[in-house]
Every structure is written in structure tokens, then in C-alpha cells.
Amino acid sequence: MPRSAATDRRVHFAGGRYGSGEVSEEELMQDLGEGDDELLGDAMTEDLGDEMDDDGNSEAEDDEGMGDDPFNPVELGLKEINNLAHFGVSSHRPGSGVAELLSDDLDKYWQSDGQQPHQLTIHFLRRVEIRAIRFYVDYNQDESYTPTHIVFYAGTGHHDLIQFAELTLTNPVGWQDVPIANSGGGADGHSLCCWIVQMHIKENHQNGKDTHIRGIKIYALDDQSLGSAAREPARGPRMDLSANHVPAPAAHGLNEQSLRELLDAFERHPISNTESVREPVIR
CATH class of the missing domain: 2.60.120.260 (Galactose-binding domain-like)
Incomplete structure (x- = not known):
């Protein structure tokens, strides 16, 4: 049994196609009969629900963003x-x-x-x-x-x-x-x-x-x-003890040859931190 034009329009409306412009509001109201009030109400509720969902989600996202605390202790150290x-x-x-x-x-x-x-x-x-x-x-x-x-x-x-x-x-x-x-x-x-x-x-x-x-x-x-630099205690200038570089200010009155001999002596006879300290002897 073929469907009437009004029935087709109702199907289009129920499928959400009224909003796309396929059926005008005047045509819709002319073709909908007394028994179609429920269909009209359901469709309007569906359209309003879609709009509310879209707006609701957007507002929810905005509210969530506004509720975020900008304080970040890690970034502030x-x-x-x-x-x-x-x-x-x-x-x-x-x-x-x-x-x-x-x-x-x-x-x-x-x-x-x-x-x-x-x-x-x-x-x-x-x-x-x-x-x-x-x-x-x-x-x-x-x-x-x-x-x-x-x-x-x-x-x-x-x-x-x-x-x-x-x-x-x-x-x-x-x-x-x-x-x-x-x-x-x-x-x-x-x-x-x-x-x-x-x-x-x-x-x-x-x-x-x-x-x-x-x-x-x-x-x-x-x-x-x-950073490690902030944790390190302040230190004085480092001295380069390599054989090719002995800064003159560090010699404290010793010439270059004497300082090298002194450094060689330390290398041959290192001082151990574990050596016991003798008690002073009264003579």
C-alpha cells in the first residue's frame, strides 16, 4: 500500500530531516493531523535535546576549564x-x-x-x-x-x-x-x-x-x-695540576721546578685520610 505525501513528510520529520530544510514548517503543519501531536512533540524534544547536549557539553567544558588551578608546584620549583x-x-x-x-x-x-x-x-x-x-x-x-x-x-x-x-x-x-x-x-x-x-x-x-x-x-x-649547580656549595677557583699547566699565582713563592717536585712527591707518597693521628708527646 503506497504511502501518502503526508506520511512521507512525517517520516522525514521523525528522522530529523525537518531541520535540514527538506520540509518547511508550513507544509509540516498542514500535513500533520490531530493524531500527530505526539510525533511533533517528540521531534521538538529531540531537537531541543540535541541543542541542549551541544550547549551543555560546551558549558561543562568551560566550567571545567575555569575550575582548573593554574598553580603548578613542579614548574615553580x-x-x-x-x-x-x-x-x-x-x-x-x-x-x-x-x-x-x-x-x-x-x-x-x-x-x-x-x-x-x-x-x-x-x-x-x-x-x-x-x-x-x-x-x-x-x-x-x-x-x-x-x-x-x-x-x-x-x-x-x-x-x-x-x-x-x-x-x-x-x-x-x-x-x-x-x-x-x-x-x-x-x-x-x-x-x-x-x-x-x-x-x-x-x-x-x-x-x-x-x-x-x-x-x-x-x-x-x-x-x-x-639543578645540581644550585645544590653545590660555593667553591673557590679550581687549580689545574697537570704537568703542562701550573699557574704562577698558586706557587706562593716556589718556582715552577720546585712546585713540580713537590707534586711528584705527593704522588709517590700520598697522604692517607685513615692514618691515625699521634697524641702529642711532651718532651
Whole structure:
């Protein structure tokens, strides 16, 4: 039984060919009958779904790109030194303490459970040269638990802590950098050299009482990434002891022949580092 023109148009429409221009909108509406409302709705939903998928994927990619953290410690010659420190908090809820704070899972967090200001104390096992301090907060998830005013202190002990940074945050989402440039430490004056770092959370958004911190990272210079030249201690000018080149300034009053005889004597009778040193004898 041959199909009618209207049936062919419906087939074209259902196959997504309406969008390609084979069937105009006027022709389509004329040929679709009362029983074709479902077909029209399905096709429109399909077309809208395709557009939403395309836009959705694009927006998802954009959101993912915006969420990427540009901080790359390897490229900056830094290494994390959390393992060199003991972390302590002034208070915490069960299941939301230091372990959750140091976890790489940003869905976990430290939640305080006491009076403000809430304190996080980082006590290092030795004196460190800090180049970066970063912590993670998320206002979209935590709202009134998100800090808005934080003061940072550092020193050699609890008795000599000095304020070195202060942050005011407004609806923050993501990793926050603590300003430590010009702290005075290191070869360039941009390092924070200390034993202890303290973080005092004085206020939260919406006058919230307790706080959420979802992660913290401390970084120092990575000697391995700076190259062997940076790790070698400073040395004086090297002397070439070959027979064909004996610099005159190194002779210290000896002529060339005497210096060569002295070097030959050292080669024939080397001094061993393992020889025992005799005790001085009083005569």
C-alpha cells in the first residue's frame, strides 16, 4: 500500500530531516493531523535535546576549564612539606578533624567546634623556608561556615609569634594563596623562615560560628628541581695540576721546578685520610 505525501513528510520529520530544510514548517503543519501531536512533540524534544547536549557539553567544558588551578608546584620549583609538620586545631567536630583537613579529598573538611577565633597551628620538626601557603574553602557548599577574616602568625615558638599576613575573603571558592612575599627570609627576601605557623579564623560569612577548611598545603623550594649547580656549595677557583699547566699565582713563592717536585712527591707518597693521628708527646 503506497504511502501518502503526508506520511512521507512525517517520516522525514521523525528522522530529523525537518531541520535540514527538506520540509518547511508550513507544509509540516498542514500535513500533520490531530493524531500527530505526539510525533511533533517528540521531534521538538529531540531537537531541543540535541541543542541542549551541544550547549551543555560546551558549558561543562568551560566550567571545567575555569575550575582548573593554574598553580603548578613542579614548574615553580616547589615541593609540599606537610609531612615535616604536626598539625593541631583548637577544636573540631568528631569525624571532621586534622585527618580530614589533610586529606586530598576536598569533600572532607575540618569543622571547628568552639569559640572564635578558631586556630590551626602548624609546628614543623625543623626550621623551614616556606615559599607558599594555600588553603581551600568553598562558599557555595559551606556558606556561613566559610571564613571571611583570617590572620596569620609565624615564629620560632609560641612565645614570639609575629603577624605576617591578613586576608579578607568574600564568597571564596577554591584554593586561596596566603601572601608571604617580602617576608624577609631566603636569598631573595620572599621566604617565610620559621618553626611555627598559626592561622587564626576570626570571622565567618553571615556571622557564622564554626568554620570549614577543606585543605591546606605548605610548599618550600625543591632542591632537586633547581639543578645540581644550585645544590653545590660555593667553591673557590679550581687549580689545574697537570704537568703542562701550573699557574704562577698558586706557587706562593716556589718556582715552577720546585712546585713540580713537590707534586711528584705527593704522588709517590700520598697522604692517607685513615692514618691515625699521634697524641702529642711532651718532651
